[in-house]
Amino acid sequence: MSKLKIGVIGAGSISEMHMQSYENNDFAELYAICDMNEERAHEKAKKYNASKVYYDYESLLADKVIDAVSICTWNNSHAEIAIAALDAGKHVLVEKPLCTTVADALKIEEAVKRSGKLLQVGFVRRYASNTEIIQKFVNQNHFGEIYYAKASCLRRLGNPGGWFSDKERSGGGPLIDLGVHVIDICWYLMGKPKVKSVSGNTYSKLGNRSNVKHLSFYQAADYDPDKNTVEDLANAIIRFENGASLMVDVSFTIHGKKDELTVQLYGDKGGFELEPELSIVTEQHDIILNATPQINNLSFDVVQAFQNEIDHFIAACKREKETLSPVEDGIEMMKILCAIYESSEKGTEIQFGQSVEV
Ligand SMILES: NC(=O)c1ccc[n+]([C@@H]2O[C@H](COP(=O)([O-])OP(=O)(O)OC[C@H]3O[C@@H](n4cnc5c(N)ncnc54)[C@H](O)[C@@H]3O)[C@@H](O)[C@H]2O)c1
Numbered sequence: 552m553s554k555l556k557i558g559v560i561g562a563g564s565i566s567e568m569h570m571q572s573y574e575n576n577d578f579a580e581l582y583a584i585c586d587m588n589e590e591r592a593h594e595k596a597k598k599y600n601a602s603k604v605y606y607d608y609e610s611l612l613a614d615k616v617i618d619a620v621s622i623c624t625w626n627n628s629h630a631e632i633a634i635a636a637l638d639a640g641k642h643v644l645v646e647k648p649l650c651t652t653v654a655d656a657l658k659i660e661e662a663v664k665r666s667g668k669l670l671q672v673g674f675v676r677r678y679a680s681n682t683e684i685i686q687k688f689v690n691q692n693h694f695g696e697i698y699y700a701k702a703s704c705l706r707r708l709g710n711p712g713g714w715f716s717d718k719e720r721s722g723g724g725p726l727i728d729l730g731v732h733v734i735d736i737c738w739y740l741m742g743k744p745k746v747k748s749v750s751g752n753t754y755s756k757l758g759n760r761s762n763v764k765h766l767s768f769y770q771a772a773d774y775d776p777d778k779n780t781v782e783d784l785a786n787a788i789i790r791f792e793n794g795a796s797l798m799v800d801v802s803f804t805i806h807g808k809k810d811e812l813t814v815q816l817y818g819d820k821g822g823f824e825l826e827p828e829l830s831i832v833t834e835q836h837d838i839i840l841n842a843t844p845q846i847n848n849l850s851f852d853v854v855q856a857f858q859n860e861i862d863h864f865i866a867a868c869k870r871e872k873e874t875l876s877p878v879e880d881g882i883e884m885m886k887i888l889c890a891i892y893e894s895s896e897k898g899t900e901i902q903f904g905q906s907v908e909v
Contacts, residue, residue, distance in 0.1 A: 554577075554578055554579055554580040555578060555579050555580070555618040555619055555865060555868055555869070556580050556582040556583075556616050556617050556618050556619075557573050557579050557580060557581050557582055557583075557617070557618070557619055557620065557621065558582060558583040558584070558585060558603075558605075558611045558612075558614070558617045558619075558620045558621075558641075559573075559581065559583070559584050559585070559595075559601075559620070559621045559623060560585045560586075560608045560611060560620055560621065560622050560623065560624055560632055560636075561585070561586060561622060561623035561624035561625075561646075562584050562585070562586035562588070562591045562592050562594075562595040562623070563586070563591065563623065563772050564771070564772060565623050565646060566584075566595065566621070566623040567595075568853070568854070568857040569621040569623060569644070569857070569861060570584075570595060570598075570599045571599075571854075571857075572857050572858045572860070572861035572862070573621075573861055573865075574599060575858060575861075576861055576862055576865050578865050578866075578869065579861070579865050581599050581600075581601050582601060582602055582603060582616070582617060583596075583601055583602065583603035583604070583605060583611055583614060583617060584596040584599070584601045584603070584604055584605070585604070585605035585606065585607070585608050585610075585611040586606065587606055587607065589606050591772075592604050592605070592606060608624075608632050608635065608636075609635065612635055612636055612639040612641065613639070617641060618641065618642060618868065619641055619642035619643070619644070619669075619864070619865075619868050620636050620641050620642075620643055620644070621644045621645075621646075622636070622643060622644070622645040622646060623646050624646075625714045625720040625721065626648055626650065626651050626720065626721050626722045626727065627651055627719060627720045627721070627722060629645050629646070629648070629649060629650045629651075629655075630649075630650035630651075630652075630655035630656070630658060630659055632645075633645045633649075633650075633659050633662070633670065634658060634659055634662040637659075637662040637663060637665075637666040637668050637670065638662060638665075638666060640666065640668065641668065642668050642669040642670070642671075642864075642867075642868040643668065643669070643670045643671070644670075644671045644673060644860075644861075644864045645659075645670065645671070645672060645673060645881075646673040647672060647673045647674055647675070647731050647732065647735075647884075648722065648727050648731045648881075648884065648885065648888065649672050649878070649881030649882070649884065649885055650722075650881075650885065651721075651722030651723075651727070651885075652722075652885065652889060653882065653885050653886055653889050655885075656878075656881055656882040656885040656886075657882065659878055659881070659882075660878045660879070660882060663878045669864075669867050669868055669874060670874075670877070670878045670881075671860075671863070671864050671867060671874040671875075671876055671877070672876040672877070672878065672880060672881035672884075673860065673876070674731075674732070674735045674736075674739070674875075674876040674880070674881075674884075675732075675853075675856045675857055675860050676732055676735070676736040676851065676856065677735070677736065677739055677860075677875045677876055678856050678857075678859040678860040678863055678875065679851050679852065679855070679856035679859070680846075680848065680852060680855055680856070680859070681825060681828075681829045681846075681848070681849065681850065681851060681852075682736065682739075682740070682825065683859075684829065684844060684846065685740065685823055685825060685829060685831075686740065688823070688831065689740055689742075692820070693820065693821055693831075693833075694816070694817075694818030694819075694820050694821040694822060694823065695818040695819040695820030695821065696795075696818055696819050696820075697740070697741050697742070697795060697816050697817065697818040698794065698795045698796070698817065698818065698819065699795065699796055699797075699798075699816070699817040700737035700740075700741055700795070700796075700797045700798070700814075700815065700816045700817070701797070701798045701799075701813070701814075701815045701816075701817075702733035702734065702736075702737050702797070702798075702799045702813065702814045702815070702826075703733075703799070703800050703801070703811050703812065703813045704725070704729040704730070704732070704733050704800075704801045704802075704811070704812050705800065705801065705802045705805055705807055705810060705811040705812075706725070706729075706768075706802055706803055706804060706805075706810050707802075707804065707805055707806070707807040707808070707809060707810055708760055708763055708766055708768050708804055709768050709769060709802075709803055709804060709810070710724075710759040710760065710768075710779065710781075710783065710803035710804055711768075711769050711770055711771040711774070711803075712759060712761070712770055712771050712774040712775055712776055712778075712779075713770070713771030713772060713773040713774050713775055714771060714773065715728060715771050715781070716759055716778060716779040716780065716781050716803075717778050717780060717781075718780040718781050719780075721781060723781055723782065723888070723892060724753075724781030724782040724783065724785070724803055725781075725782065725783070725784065725785055725801040725802050725803045726751075726753065726782065726785035726801055726888060726891060726892065727888055728803075729801045729803075730785060730787075730799060730801040730888065730891075731884060731888060733799060733801065733812075733814055734789070734797065734799055734884065734887060734888070735880075735884050736814060736825065737797050737799075737814060737816060738797065738883070738884070738887075739880075740816055740825070741791070741795055741797070741816065743880070743883070744791035744792060744793045744795055745791060745792040745793070745903075746789060746790070746791060746792070746883070746886065746887055746890075746903050747790045747791055747792045747902070747903055747904075748789075748790045748900050748901060748902045748903060749787060749788075749789050749790075749887060749890035749891055749894055749900065749901045749903075750787060750788050750894050750899075750900040750901070751785060751786065751787035751788075751890070751891030751892070751894040751895045752785065752786050752787070752894075752895050753782035753784065753785045753891075753892065753895040754782060754783060754784040754785075755781075755782050755783055756783060756784070757783050757804050757805070757806070758779055758783070758804075759776060759779040759783075759803070759804070760804050761776035781803070782803075783802060783803050783804045783805070784800070784801070784802040784803075784804075784805055785799075785800070785801055785802075785891060785895070786798075786799065786800035786801075787799050787800075787891045787894070789887060812826045812827055813826055813827060814826040820833065820834075821833035821834070825851075826850065826851065827850060828849035828850045829843075829844055829846070829849045829850070830842065830843055830844075830849075831843075831844065863875060886903070890903070
């Protein structure tokens with residue numbers, strides 16, 4: 552049986568996860584690599600034995616033998632490339648966030664509909680094994696009605712610089728970069744309730760703190776300390792039509808004692824933590840029980856999660872599975888993220904059902 556020929560557009564940091572996962576998949580051939588940075592494109596093509604190298608995505612999309620693409624470019628190009636890829640008849644796996652505005656998200660959805668092709672949004676945490684495990688408990692109503700979720704992803708010193716801190720290319724700071732992950736995973740495990748209102752705050756108080764010495768942090772491939780136009784902290788409370796709520800805070804930098812990653816969900820029969828590691832809390836016979844699943848990895852295993860995401864994408868391209876992260880979910884996430892920015896800007900709660908600025 553012939554393998555699906557894959558093109559990867561954007562050959563920076565995260566593309567590595569896509570490429571190695573395609574390489575491990577028996578039904579995929581990593582066929583073409585594209586990056587506007589020619590050296591980077593060649594380096595990755597050599598490493599992964601890709602047959603073709605492109606420097607612009609239009610040329611890659613014109614290559615008729617390519618069945619599907621991964622889009623691993625800066626956020627501001629996701630919509631344009633995804634629409635062009637769908638219109639060129641390719642299946643698409645687009646990195647998170649789907650794009651940077653609700654208007655663009657809706658245009659992508661139109662392209663999915665008119666092309667009949669698959670689009671999977673790279674909400675990689677949905678494919679992680681700890682998510683898959685806890686989902687079984689959720690599906691069996693182990694926690695009852697999940698009415699509250701709380702997520703924090705606070706980096707004390709972690710503005711990656713480069714395009715991440717250039718609002719034009721990223722669409723925003725920690726909210727669109729980190730918040731998208733933790734908001735999405737809570738919303739997904741809550742059963743994707745309809746959003747009723749959003750109230751958010753963003754702060755740009757500390758800058759990128761490139762002055763800090765003797766403490767290293769992740770820097771983007773094209774790090775530039777001179778440019779920073781994104782917020783350094785965002786928080787929000789999101790209300791859902793079913794009465795549930797979600798509280799979130801995320802930062803690129805904050806005067807905190809250490810980095811924090813927590814994802815906690817609470818139901819009327821029990822609760823659980825997904826991060827920092829999987830744990831389950833219930834009550835039985837008037838006794839509170841804290842349970843630790845006996846599994847290989849209690850935390851987010853990034854390599855495994857990407858492999859699962861890519862395997863799922865390939866199976867979905869072959870119409871053997873439904874994607875777990877369709878375009879509609881990408882749109883809902885864009886509505887939430889954009890409403891948080893809008894709420895912060897206006898200093899007021901944003902009600903859904905009314906128009907949300909896009
Ligand atoms: N799922 C995750 O956990 C995760 C983690 C990191 C990044 N991401 C997402 O992946 C995307 C890329 O992030 P990164 O950290 O790899 O960035 P990066 O800067 O390391 O890589 C991006 C690459 O895309 C190239 N590029 C940008 N626009 C292009 C275009 N129009 N045509 C061709 N090449 C183009 C750049 O030259 C660069 O090499 C972002 O959308 C980011 O949000 C997801």
